[in-house]
Amino acid sequence: DIQMTQSPSSLSASIGDTVTITCRTSQTIRNDLNWYQQKPGKAPTLLIYAASNLHTGVPSRFSGSGSGTDFTLSINGLQPEDFAIYYCQQTYSISFSTFGGGTKVEIK
Amino acid sequence: EVQVVESGGGLVKPGGSLRLSCAASGFNFNTYTMNWVRQAPGKGLEWLSSISSGGDFIYYADSVKGRFTLSRDNAKNSLFLQMNSLGAEDTAVYFCARESTNDINSWFDPWGQGTLVTVSS
Numbered sequence: 553d554i555q556m557t558q559s560p561s562s563l564s565a566s567i568g569d570t571v572t573i574t575c576r577t578s579q580t581i582r583n584d585l586n587w588y589q590q591k592p593g594k595a596p597t598l599l600i601y602a603a604s605n606l607h608t609g610v611p612s613r614f615s616g617s618g619s620g621t622d623f624t625l626s627i628n629g630l631q632p633e634d635f636a637i638y639y640c641q642q643t644y645s646i647s648f649s650t651f652g653g654g655t656k657v658e659i660k
Numbered sequence: 661e662v663q664v665v666e667s668g669g670g671l672v673k674p675g676g677s678l679r680l681s682c683a684a685s686g687f688n689f690n691t692y693t694m695n696w697v698r699q700a701p702g703k704g705l706e707w708l709s710s711i712s713s714g715g716d717f718i719y720y721a722d723s724v725k726g727r728f729t730l731s732r733d734n735a736k737n738s739l740f741l742q743m744n745s746l747g748a749e750d751t752a753v754y755f756c757a758r759e760s761t762n763d764i765n766s767w768f769d770p771w772g773q774g775t776l777v778t779v780s781s
Contacts, residue, residue, distance in 0.1 A: 583765065584765055586767040590705075594773075595771040595772060595774055596755075596768075597769075597770075597771070598768065598769040598770075601760075601765060601767035602762070602764070602765035602767070607767075639704065639705055641705075641707075641767075643766045646719075647719045648707060648719055648721060649695070649707040649710070649768075650707060651697075651705040651706065651707060652704075653704050654705070
């Protein structure tokens, strides 16, 4: 199985800060890495697909990068509505998918 | 509007069974792979199972293999998850998600709102 290590598990930041979340996989997954945002009591929503592609309607302050085993999600200029939990996901394997453990972004 | 809506959750006793449904609308259901993902209370996301567009290929996470069965009815734009031998560890919100692709990569969008399954005596 492909293991996903997401870090940090939580962080505190202020409005306007730049935040970076990392996701490392136990084997190379090309660019088959997606990022989701989840707010309390809601379903996850897609932010970034294929490592660096911004999903329709997602603000441009969100960006993703990386390939192989190391990936990052950046939020440039944190807004109040960005406080949430973020998950990475690999879809490299055709027979299973895996999510990272999540990163909770809280208000400082 | 493209959407998926889950139903069928509820309270079930340990060892019991439950069948979840996912109704799709707004897209050609019979051309998409579909997935189930769950989230235990206060925990992260766990992928459970996927089924190809025609139902030919079905995959399961080890945690549910042999207990859960995924199926679909393309004529009714519906996805089903039959869950047997349920235990407390299966208590979670269960999400249905469409798998989109650009022929190289794939991702889950949209997700349903989820249906809560509680396993308790």
